Amino acid sequence: MRGDDLQKRAATAIVWLLLIGAPYWLPAIGGYTELGTRVVVLGLAAMSLNFLLGYTGVLSFGHAAYFGLGAYGAGMTLRYLVPSTGLSVIIGTLVGTIAAAIIGPMIIRLRGVYFAMVTIAFGQTFYFIAFRWNTVTGGDDGLIGWTRQPLNLGFATIDILKSSVAFYYFVLVLFAVAVGIMAWLLRSPFGRTLLAIRENERRARFLGIPVDQHIWISWVISCCFVSLAGALYALLNNFVDPRTLYWSQSGDFVIMAVLGGMRSFWGPLLGAAIFVVLQDYLSSQTQNWMSFVGLFFVLVVLFFPRGVLGIIRRRATA
């Protein structure tokens, strides 16, 4: 039992060391800092989705909606309101969270495929609004004419615009906060209740747990962090377009979570890393890159249903 605990801590330490050192070891193996930032941002999105999918057992196929709302919230704050990176992240996250909180009560009674379908439907609504409202969102062309701003801390200014390494650490700090909160929540009685709902919803209900309310809270938390990821994604590209809201983007998050291993805390991050690197590398090599990503996914699902991290873990315990 203690050995198991030790192993878990060692794994967590290795993950953090790798993340903190990324700008230094990535270029050495042919990567680049912004690739690392992408992994962290999309990893955060996939981990947020997994809070709902892996720990509450509810499959959302519409998380891109809140990812995109976060992105548009951040972009439009910088474009139309104030040139402040901090504020844009806060507003972006708030926009996505509030939308999720409002939509939540309409969908939490649904289960399984019906839940997934309705989340897609809501997601597509936001997509078409962004696509059609040319004058405000820029339509299919995307929202341009803005950039993230240097970070003013009062006593010092950090230039996260010009220095991609500084921006990476800015993202990593927010990532750490978000992941820390999620880990803390999952260890709390609330998190244990979510697990109980995942394992046997009917029994949880008989025990007097307000299941719908718990799913709603889990949904809002999950969407809150996915909006944060969206806001960071917009800042990373200095650009937003409606495809961040499209259902295929939600599909990508699910793929990342499943690929990495949706029953483990760090699995989705690993899945995001594999997905982003595969996409980045293969799409430069062949025009049929999408079939290779698809093939890889099919292989993982067929042979390693617990994801890539599942394989590693099984080996460690064997």
Added chain:
Amino acid sequence: MTSDIRSALNRRSILKTAALAGVAQITSPFVITARAADEVKIGFDNPITGVYAALGKNELIGAQLALEQINGKGGILGRKAELLVEDSTSGDAGTAVQKARKLIDRDQVNFLVGNINSALAAAMAGVSYEKGVFHMVPGGHTDPVTGTNCHWNVFRICNTTQMEANAVAGSLIKNAGKKWYYLTPDYAFGHTLQAGLEKAAAKLGGTKLGGDLTPLGTTDFSSYLIKAQSANPDVIIFLQAGDDAVNALKQAVQFGLDKRFHLAGAQQELEVLIGLPPEARTGTWVFEWYWKQPNVPHVEQFVADVRKRSGGHVPTARTWFGFAAIHACALAAEQAKSLEAVKMAKAMQGFKLPPEVALMPDSPFFRESQNQLIPNLFVGNAQAKGSDPEDLFNVTEVAKGIDAAGTLEDTGCKMTWPA
């Protein structure tokens, strides 16, 4: 019991080894692709998949031909030139932006080239401007790229949508009539092309009866076509490009609309006409470059060179865009005797393309303080068949670019140079 576990482990370890071996195949070249530093690098971030795949492949053929010619003559500033090709996809601006950043940050390219899709070109221009990289847009037409959103580092080979509209509006009204109904792709290119046509038509007494915006990648145009025919216009104006144009025109002819209305538009391309059944090759259009120019020097040689590398196909306007874009990059470096973006951009102000690159009369030039190439435009009619299987356009008029381009003030371009 023990033998069971062992066999299970064996099967597992075989699977694991297989998976690892598979991953190794993919990851090991990732390490090797860090590219050599002594070459001049041109990052080519353009569609290779999707709606604009056919156009993108032709631009790539032109670019590769230009690269070969440049390296045959000693490269750029005595260094070998290299083309780094990335698939931007046809409509996903996020991917195009990501690829542009990859080319600039990781590969440290000296030039960025792209994109066919106007929206993607505009988004990429944002990145190249932020990073101060010399950027050549071969074939994205929307006005703001060299208009209201122009930047000192962003140059463009193909025409603006307003230039195309100005060139073709007169012929359209004369050949087809004054009442127009628009079918317009719903993104930057379509929006500005329609606005340009409306403006040009209004001056000549043309009117708009209505219009529809069709999302990029639409395959079924029937509902739009039914609406268009019920408006009873003289002309149905198709502003789609690439596969969208093929689908839209094919369906219009299947509906028999070609017998009742003129089917026409502004920009048309050989790739689209080749993709159409013969009966759908109709209407008045503008080409930006055509391969049959009997008395213009170097064109015949260019056609022959391209046929050799494209499996016998003739060059299209896209082939020429790619060709001219790469040559223009090399010329900028030679002209400035430097690879510094600002010096190269300054050297290209008012620069005239030499005849072996221009491949058309009236020496096209990059207009000063706009960075827009001002080439001629080829107005004419699509034809079911010509002297060659790929001679599908009959040029009736070569419009001078400078007449179609309007004044610099009209474009709305105000450029600021880095201090």
